[in-house]
Amino acid sequence: MARIFKIRTKKVGQPPGTLVHVGEARTEPVRITVLDYDLDQLQEFCVTSIDQCLDFKKKPSVTWINVVGVHRPKVIEKIGDCFDIHPLILEDILNTEQRPKIEDFDDYIFIVLKMLSSDDTDDGMEEIRSEQVSLIVGQGFVISFQETGGDVFDPVRDRIRKSKGKIRKTGADYLAYALIDAIVDNYFLILEDVGEDLEVLEEELVTNPSSDTSHQIHEMKRDMIFLRKSVWPLREVISRLSRGESEIFEESTEIYLRDVYDHTVQVIDAIETFRDILSGMLDIYLSSISNRMNEVMKVLTIIATIFIPLTLVAGIYGMNFDYMPELRWRWGYPAVLLFMLFTGFLMVLYFRRREWL
Amino acid sequence: MARIFKIRTKKVGQPPGTLVHVGEARTEPVRITVLDYDLDQLQEFCVTSIDQCLDFKKKPSVTWINVVGVHRPKVIEKIGDCFDIHPLILEDILNTEQRPKIEDFDDYIFIVLKMLSSDDTDDGMEEIRSEQVSLIVGQGFVISFQETGGDVFDPVRDRIRKSKGKIRKTGADYLAYALIDAIVDNYFLILEDVGEDLEVLEEELVTNPSSDTSHQIHEMKRDMIFLRKSVWPLREVISRLSRGESEIFEESTEIYLRDVYDHTVQVIDAIETFRDILSGMLDIYLSSISNRMNEVMKVLTIIATIFIPLTLVAGIYGMNFDYMPELRWRWGYPAVLLFMLFTGFLMVLYFRRREWL
Amino acid sequence: MARIFKIRTKKVGQPPGTLVHVGEARTEPVRITVLDYDLDQLQEFCVTSIDQCLDFKKKPSVTWINVVGVHRPKVIEKIGDCFDIHPLILEDILNTEQRPKIEDFDDYIFIVLKMLSSDDTDDGMEEIRSEQVSLIVGQGFVISFQETGGDVFDPVRDRIRKSKGKIRKTGADYLAYALIDAIVDNYFLILEDVGEDLEVLEEELVTNPSSDTSHQIHEMKRDMIFLRKSVWPLREVISRLSRGESEIFEESTEIYLRDVYDHTVQVIDAIETFRDILSGMLDIYLSSISNRMNEVMKVLTIIATIFIPLTLVAGIYGMNFDYMPELRWRWGYPAVLLFMLFTGFLMVLYFRRREWL
């Protein structure tokens, strides 16, 4: 649960624009890969310092700089210097607890997104983790910042290398769209995992609900809160992009952005639906507890109601009065036994009629 | 429940515009039927290839091309080529997991709708299924894409053949309206089925609520979530159409679109009402469980309260003390029996007064 | 409950504008009454055919045609022909399952309203019924369509006849206002009935809550859903009228429309308040069930806790061991009885201290 409470106290009291990494501590070095392409050529290489890719900035080709690891303020600062990025933006890149947002500057757009991934945990449920991805999109270049560098951008890289689709024929804005699209497409994978968990849980709820089931439902409900928090603001972000307010995004890309927008709305729809379903499951769980309690109480009541009166009868004939004529009768004992059997039988009939048995 | 979780993972990682069918796998061939008509003439035939209907496109008559089956990307692609449709639109046609939406291009409008149908299941409740219908409406032609081709468009076909109403006197925009209207009208049939199920369920809830009843209520509640998801966005779609933003829809058709809009709002209203009623029914179910528990506990308490003290009395006179004068009394035994009867009677009176009996 | 599910399946598959009556089947003939008046004269008569009132249409006096019964498509069609009404409007008049709405045409306004009435049912609660009223308001004439013709318009008729208020000095727009006002005023009567039921129910809830009470609360909650559905859209309708968008309504009438608008808002307010109160009553009912369960359990626990240990004591001295010295004691029996009394007394004290008694 820690992920919800990770909050940026390290920064309190610092002047704005102070570059401090907020998030999980990491030690691995920052990896910077560059992909420069146009319709005719493609260059791909790793750099150790950002200076090495300054040349590409001026070329008309599209330059994609992918930075994996935002835990070194120095590196981010240098990138900021080279590309003339506002200090507050650099601060936002380092602070991995941002909400998805968009900032529109004169010569670049800054976009913050959340990339999701999921792991199986011991109890067979998914654990959903989130990673911040920041994009700086300018005329002819895209800089993307990832925390750990999963493989979510690989399909885009592949399309560039193999010149699949129209990506090599278009500019940096289309590349930015492709990256956003890759992240949003990834949400569907997460949702499918969640959906499968939900089906398992639902099966369990019907066949054998335990207090474990209820804990897992609550766990998933909280995951939905978390997902919602990550995806909901994205809608506004992409909507603003697709309304064509920025000059960096060309009109021909807007239809693609509308497409991602539709996908985002679909994702939010699915999350809301999952929430509704989980709430319903919780109701089912609670009413199944009540039902089982009813069952237990019925058993107790039936047993008590049949045997307690009979015990009284046995008690009566166990009394030691001198003058109890029945005790002397020859058939007294079998008569009492028959009476008990008969009474018990009547009780059972009664409960049958009340549909308790 | 699977229908809620069907999500488009097949497409993740593909460039946009890649034509992949998302949805239930099918094997039957794609059927294409063409209906070309104006006030004076009517042609109707099946084609095996879309090329065969290109001639009609140019004619001033209205051409309705109905494509049943969207599981063959090749076929859809060819249609896209012939009618110059944007690849993203083709992708949307193939992806049957869209929300209802509308896309406005210069020379055609693309509309996605959900067609609903319902089947009786084993437990007598309806199972609601949804099928995607896409419409491409241009100057003089309408292309409609169905997944399986139910009979929902038959009345429209009939009206064209028999020249009922004003359909033969109007253009492609009116045909598009007629198709949308047919789909929305169909919702009322579904709602009526749901309404009947609701009445059955309500009857059951009053006479004989079981945990089955509660499961069916939850099932229906989920169906309502599903319906809502299918119909809600349609409102916005038709509202945009009827606001006359597009040039393809003539002003004289707008009043008809407003009429469909009213119907859509009515459908949404009914769904919301059903949801409210189902929530109320769940509350009734829960309080009926509590009431029954109360009943059961009362029976137990009455039995225990009447018989346990009497058992004590019997126990006392079953003690083996040497000096228990009562045991020697001639009328001891009948006196005790009378005392017991009297006590029991008092208890019953007491419970009567507390209105437990 | 049927009223919520009455849905217009009869019409599915028909071309728009097809005139089919949707609603409860009726057999009585359609009654048409005409009231033609200006400041100086007043004519009032019944007609059998609409042709008879065509003359009045052209006169500058105000003509009010009241049609009771919309179950004869032929009659409605004829009216439509005479007054040149759009077929979709005629369809709406026949379809008594409309939401309140307003349609603005060049030379007339079409308004749909719901008139409510209530009957006492067997259980003393109100049963609320709804009837559709449609108004066509043009220059110099108002046509009103009722389903059964209650007496809600009688006060208006009276005011015209006796020339009370300014109704005879004003035009058709003021007459339309007066009719709407009569319908909205009628809501207050319904609300008062509901309010009285609520007070009865509340009394019952405090003194003697039964599962019947809970059913009636749910019943009333559903009535509120129904009322809300009937009145809520009316707000928008009257708001549009009072904003003066139509030329048929003169500016001097607008202040009256604002007055009706205020009343409508008051009605909606009251419905929402009733809903809140009913929800609160349901909570009270549920917690009273829990409280009673607690009561029952306490009785059981007290009885069991007092008598079961005593029964053990009696059982012990009922054992048949040869060597049980107590049994031989002279005062053994009274001592045991005293001990039992004392223990029982202690238990009672204990329960007193825990405030269970």
Next chain:
Amino acid sequence: MARIFKIRTKKVGQPPGTLVHVGEARTEPVRITVLDYDLDQLQEFCVTSIDQCLDFKKKPSVTWINVVGVHRPKVIEKIGDCFDIHPLILEDILNTEQRPKIEDFDDYIFIVLKMLSSDDTDDGMEEIRSEQVSLIVGQGFVISFQETGGDVFDPVRDRIRKSKGKIRKTGADYLAYALIDAIVDNYFLILEDVGEDLEVLEEELVTNPSSDTSHQIHEMKRDMIFLRKSVWPLREVISRLSRGESEIFEESTEIYLRDVYDHTVQVIDAIETFRDILSGMLDIYLSSISNRMNEVMKVLTIIATIFIPLTLVAGIYGMNFDYMPELRWRWGYPAVLLFMLFTGFLMVLYFRRREWL
């Protein structure tokens, strides 16, 4: 509770503008007091007829006419004649079931407000009552209508008499502001009373929750519904005044109106907070019932589980078999007693370990 259901049925069927008093019946005479002032002079007197203050209307000084009692339609009508007030406004003044609202005419503004007061009831809780105050604000005069004439306007009167603050230097608009401000300030007193009740209730809820507590919580919740209904529309009323749409209110008064607006928002905020707190208290109450039930059940279970098995043991040695060797043993009886003690002790240990004791 009656106050929520007081609805204006008396007026149904009357033409608009018919002057009928709606509200609690009263018999005391209507009192009219006049206060005429400017910077230099002040006149204050009671009048028996409104004619007596017509002279002041024309003078440039500010005239405040305070009418206590709106149950005499005649009186109100005469005022309407003198000051040329629209009949619908007079109707609204007489109808004490209005929502707070504002009507803007050319030469006066009509404002309806709710004045609240509270009384202690038998159970120590506040009973909140509401009274309608109507203001007519024109150039140089304010007419205020109260139902019973509490002392809420006394501070304003005092400030005028003693020329405290800037009230004597300003016009009728500032006087209107001062009156509204006095009413809104009064809400804070009510809220403080409610807040104190809430604290008492909360104390009770923690120390000794009874079904009485729950009833009082529900009572207060309903009071909050009532307060909300009275105050919520006021926000819109004052907001419209402070936006400076009317010419009667001068720009220099607007900052004061914004101040009242802030206070109104604060009041609404407090009401919402109270509602949230009351909902939370209800949850606490319900879980405390459940907790107590658990307690009760534990006691029962412990007693039954300890004594029922022991009773069986006693019962076994009370059997009358001829051959029961234990009965003949010398130490049989003490051995059984010890065994019982030991078993009971084990049980207690077991319950300790499960933390039930």
Next chain:
Amino acid sequence: MARIFKIRTKKVGQPPGTLVHVGEARTEPVRITVLDYDLDQLQEFCVTSIDQCLDFKKKPSVTWINVVGVHRPKVIEKIGDCFDIHPLILEDILNTEQRPKIEDFDDYIFIVLKMLSSDDTDDGMEEIRSEQVSLIVGQGFVISFQETGGDVFDPVRDRIRKSKGKIRKTGADYLAYALIDAIVDNYFLILEDVGEDLEVLEEELVTNPSSDTSHQIHEMKRDMIFLRKSVWPLREVISRLSRGESEIFEESTEIYLRDVYDHTVQVIDAIETFRDILSGMLDIYLSSISNRMNEVMKVLTIIATIFIPLTLVAGIYGMNFDYMPELRWRWGYPAVLLFMLFTGFLMVLYFRRREWL
């Protein structure tokens, strides 16, 4: 809880602009510190009277006057005189029960904020306290009013003294931003404390839920209501500032204000998430109570069901009939004991199969 009910009754009946302190009574003197700086110089000193800093007002340097303690109306009034502040603003400064708000005047802006702090209480949970901070921002000066003067502004003071960041190079608007930023940053500290409490509570809820846990959850839920009330209006305040409506805030500061705006939204997001989590925890608590009740009932039922029938058997053979052949049998007693054991064993098996054991 008192903090929610502190309401400004002291002021009721006073003319507007009357300077009365509303809030906790204090006795310490008011401390006024002045910090005057530009790029080249810095002066810092305490003053006893506001007159001493009037000189700085006219200088082009930035003057920050920090007033700690708003409980002396005289002091505030004098400041108002010197800086020509509207009396209503002075009133707002003295009234510490304001909502966060912003008032825009021609030559200054007035901003009200809430500063939060938290203390550990006895039960290890945080107690959150709130203090009002008012800012008056004019051309070249900022006056800040605190109630008690915590250390939240120290980092800003430090940055000015050490000329860290760009604060010495910018104007009064940037200083105002820095102060707002310091307060908002402080919220994150509170949220982190709350988050830690939440984790502790959650641990407790899983391992050992008691009625204490539920009380603490409710306590925290109420804290969230309180936090929400303090922070929510701030969003609007900062949004209005950052939209650049005021001339006092320069365009270069707006990006910083957008940054604070983002932080505020993050804070609100976190509060909403906490609320959702707490609601979920309450549900978990309630279902854990139900579960435990089920457990208790099962134990009772098992014991009763096993031993009550056996007691009947023992009772039967304790009857004193003359003719009970079993009693005479040589192996009767062991046979009955075996029968009892066997029956008990069967019962246990039965409960095992129903998974109650």
